[in-house]
Amino acid sequence: MSGTQEQPAEAERRLRRRRISPIWLVPVVALLIAGYLGWRTYVDRGPLVTVTFRDAGGLTAGQTQVRYKAVQVGTVETIELSDDLQQVQVRLRMNKSVQGRLTEGARFWVVRPRLTAGNVSGLETIVSGAYIEFDPGGEGASERDFAGLENPPGVRSDEPGRVFTLLAQRVGSLDRGSPVFFRDVTVGEILDIDPPGLDGNVTIHAFIRSPFDGYLREGSRFWNISGINARFGGGGLKLELESLRALLAGGVAFDTPPELRDEPPAPDVTRFQLYDDLEAAVSATTKDRLVFLLYFNESVRGIEVGTPVEMRGLRIGSVLERTLEYDLASDTFRVPVRIAIEPDRIAYPSGKAGRTQEDVLTYARRMVGNGLRGRLQTVSYVTGQVVIAFDFVPDAPPAEVVLQGEEIVMPTMSADSVLASVSSVAAQLQSIPFDEIGRNLNDTLASVSGLAGSPELRGAVQGLSGVLDQAQGLLRRADEGLAPLLRRLPGIASNLDQAVGRASSAMASIERGYGAQSEINRQVARVLAQASDAARSVRLLADLLDRHPEALIRGRTDRGNAP
Secondary structure, X not given: OHHHHHHHHHHHHHHHHHOOOHXXXXXXXXXXXXXXXXXXXXHHOOOEEEEEEOOOOOOOOOOOEEEEOOEEEEEEEEEEEOOOOOOEEEEEEEOHHHHHHOEOOOEEEEEOOEEOOOOEEOOOHHHHOOEEEEEOOOOOOEOOEEEOEOOOOOOOOOOOEEEEEEEEOOOOOXXXXXXXXXXXXXXXXXXXXXXXXXXXXXXXXXXEEOOHHHHOOOOOEEEEOOOEEEEEEOOEEEEEXXXXXXXXXXXXXXXXXXXXOOOOOOOOOOEEEEEOOHHHHHHHHOOOOEEEEEEEOOOOOOOOOOOEEEEOOEEEEEEEEEOOEEEOOOOEEEEEEEEEEOHHHOOOOOOOOOOOHHHHHHHHHHHXXXXXXXXXXXXXXXXXXXXXXXXXXXXXXXXXXXXXXXXXXXXXXXXXXXXXXXXXXXXXXXXXXXXXXXXXXXXXXHHHHHHHOOHHHHHHHHHHHHHHHHHHHHHHHHHHHHHHHHHHHHHHHHHHHHHHHHHHHHHHHHHHHHOOOOHHHHHHHHHHHHHHHHHHHHHHHHHHHHXXXXXXHHOOOOHHHOO
């Protein structure tokens, strides 16, 4: 009986030992959650990329962020030196959201405080510390190894616009970030400047923002506006300053001629020449410019590309090229200078006359026949500035206008010829006997001086002075004697007039008493006529003496005109 009761109790104890405690569910669940989170983290983890920089200044592993438009898109995991110890390899753990933009066009650079002539950037890193900026690439092959940029790029991948190539002989103060101007408005910037080649040409990559990139045509002109452009010319000192930013950071300006604005936009592969200034750009890009060739057998020091070509002191073109060549025919060296004449600067009397090759050649030959010659002319002896001047030279030696290929060769006159002309004039002046003329003039002056100091002339002058004194005395006496008479003459004339009036009254009475045909009437009429003539003569005498008192001495001088 007791054995039967012990068996169930033993079985119950064994069953309790086999049962698992619920407390073990907690770690199991935690383990499952951790595994899930780890798996999700692994699945959601972005790619690991390697960026190579020159140094790791300001970067900290596990802390430095990777940002795009101020949003964190990655973190620096490790920083290591390269095998050659020349660079720093920074491994970045990027977010999965940007995995598709890690292509060949993606760019990375370190944002630090930067102060350049063009702008100031990265000041916020003074407080927050340096970080790595990420610029996504476009569509393309996936990439995990990148070369970091030492400087921020001028243009981001999402900024609309195009990149064009400029070719220059010199860059002046241009640098990465220098602005590009269109009508004084900033429309782009210089992205990069390639090292110059053996030929000296420099390639510049310029970015033009939209819509200004559509303003470019294949004939558009670019010129350098860096710094201050100072020129000494016939008009004095001339200073040109585009803007303060261009003065500090350099700059490039461009424009499109009006006649090209209806042409299609320039393609991306178009290469433009960068000229030193606006004058050179206009001269070299004028659509209907005329190219001539001049040969000089003298020094052309001071003549450079862009040197003005003038006529009568006005600029009509520029120098395109100058070289040195050996002339086998004359066994000497000469300097061919290629110039461009801008017809727009010359007012032709009949439209576009002289624009075609045949018309230009005919016109040039006619002008050369009239003495037109090109020569070197110094416009400033202080700076040594020289221009090529065209002018008509009197008695110029005969010359011809010839064609050399497609270029018209114009005759020139050297400075020696000009000096020879001046020397000829000087020789003619020298042939004038100035010494003999001077001696004759001295003899004449000596004779005049001797005559002026002779006793005869002094005696004649003294005699003339005495005669004048006597004449003045005579006139005074005549004036004193005639003055009372002249004062009485008007009274006498007035009395005569009164007497004639009374006689006329008496005559009228006699006519009434004796008749108009009586003898006494006739006698009285004759007396009255004589009295009237006497009164008239007295009036004329008084008037003559009043106007010409000298008539008492010299007599009347107007007898031929007397009434």
